[in-house]
Amino acid sequence: MNRKALFTIKGTNASxxxxxxxxxxxxxxxxxQDGVAMFDHACNSYTPHVGGVTLHFANQPDVDADVIIASDGINSRLRSHLYHRQGLPVESQMARYAEWVAWRGLIRTSAFLKAMGQSCDHKQMLLGTDRHIVHFPVRNGNVINIVGFVRDPEYLKLGEHTGPWAEKRPKAEMxxxxxxxxxxCLAMLSEIEEPSIWGIFTVPELETAIDDRIGLIGDASHAMTPHQGAGAGQAIEDALFLSALLCSPDVCKSNLAERNGKINQALKIYQQVRHRRSREVQKASREAGLLxxxxxxxxxxxxxxxxACNIExxxxxxxxxxxxxxxxxxLESLH
Ligand SMILES: Cc1cc2nc3c(=O)[nH]c(=O)nc-3n(C[C@H](O)[C@H](O)[C@H](O)COP(=O)(O)OP(=O)(O)OC[C@H]3O[C@@H](n4cnc5c(N)ncnc54)[C@H](O)[C@@H]3O)c2cc1C
Structure with a gap:
């Protein structure tokens, strides 16, 4: 069956x-550089002190740092610890079900072509009431990633699960x-050999995403529904913003006596500015799913x-x- 695009959205500056x-x-x-990226380190908590901040790991020795940028995802352990340290209710920062589940799977490009009768060289969405499918090429176009969203506000699919979860389920159910x-579309979905179902969860608006010499970025701070493909982008914007503040001469060249204060000032500015932006994108992302x-x-x-007009x-x-x-x-407000 030949399909016709209902509308196409292109970003002027987006590649x-x-x-x-x-x-x-x-x-x-x-x-x-060697030693910058280290794997198999599960960080549980931290202790700020006069000389910096110490990271405590479940499976490795402690490490000292000037500041922690915690990018440990939607179930952030450091976010829980931050709330605990500040006497805030720990339950209030836990991820919440966002009323969607997503079926996911990868298929070969040849299988996609056979099912759909056309190639897939960019992201496409197939829309339906309370359901939509997104597919796009990965791995140099050799594989197609398929994500099928189903709105389930009644928690019928979620069952007993209370936090982010994924599991394999029968193809017939999908x-x-x-x-x-x-x-x-159904032929394309049938090509997924072992579909898995994922609960879509988000992080509620936080009281705070910073503490003494620590800032949460990315999903740890504002995990959102994936409907605008913006979660990783927001994490990268956070990282760019915070690294520019922390690398500025106001912070880097400050003497040791002033350094902790300058770092905390940078973290406060980060929170004031970025919190607003990421919350707006989080809200817009949910609305996009409804659209x-x-x-x-x-x-x-x-x-x-x-x-089309609204989404554009x-x-x-x-x-x-x-x-x-x-x-x-x-940067000006950091002087
Ligand atoms: C179905 C779906 C589709 C999506 N599609 C898109 C898309 O198209 N575009 C987009 O921009 N975003 C998309 N997103 C969102 C995107 O995946 C996230 O926003 C992004 O991965 C967030 O990055 P992060 O680094 O904050 O967290 P994560 O990617 O979750 O990374 C967290 C890292 O921290 C590690 N970690 C966890 N706990 C600890 C600990 N205690 N100690 C040390 N390390 C730890 C984890 O192992 C992991 O490596 C999608 C999400 C979903 C669910």
Missing amino acids: KGNVHRADFLDEIVPLM LRDFDGFTED YEFRGVDGEGDDLGKI QRMRQVWEWDIKTELTEA
Whole structure:
């Protein structure tokens, strides 16, 4: 069956590309100095002190640092510890179910071509009421990554699970969830040999994402629904922003007596500025999921013209954010 694109969204400054996480690590780690990237270190807690901050690991000796940038994901152990240290309710920072589950699987490009009758050289979405499918090429176009979202506010799929989880489930169950989609879509899904189902969870708005000489970035600070493909991008923006502040002469060249204060000042600025931005993207991302599934956020329903217009605007907010100005202002306030 030939399919026709309902609408196409292109970013003016956005390049096209998808990265398989394991491949990315294989490429980037050899570029770092020896000892910078260390694996098999499970950090549980930290202790700030006059000379810096000590990281405590479950399976390795302690390590001392000037500052901790915690990027330990949606179930961040350091976020729990931070809340515990500050006397904040630890349950309030735990990840929450976001009312979607996602079926995931990889198929060969040849299998995709056979099922869909056309190639897949960029990200595409197949829309339906309360369900949508995203597929895109990875590994130089040799493999197609498929993610099929199903909105499940009744927690029917989640069952007893109370935190982020994934498990293998029968293919027939996945196909039932996409009943009513076109035959070629179902043929594509059938090519997934061992589909797995994932609960989509997010991190609630935090009281704070910083403590004495530690800042949370990425999913640890603001895990969001994946509907705008923006979670990793937000983590990278956080990292860029915070590293620029911490590497600025105001912090780096300060003498030891002033250093801790300057680091904490940089962390406060990071929180003030980045918190607002990441919360907006988090909210927009959830709304995008509702738009794709004809639920609308402002009366769009299944009006494809209105949906396209709305999505285009919200993607520009993600792709064309002026981080340079954001950073310049932040660096000035550090003086
Ligand atoms: C289905 C789905 C699709 C997505 N699609 C996209 C997309 O297209 N584009 C996009 O930008 N984002 C996407 N995302 C979101 C993206 O995956 C995350 O936002 C991103 O991975 C966050 O990066 P992070 O470094 O903050 O956390 P993570 O990627 O979760 O990394 C955390 C790291 O910390 C390590 N760690 C955990 N605990 C400890 C500990 N105690 N001590 C030491 N290390 C620890 C983990 O092993 C892991 O390596 C998607 C998410 C999902 C669920």
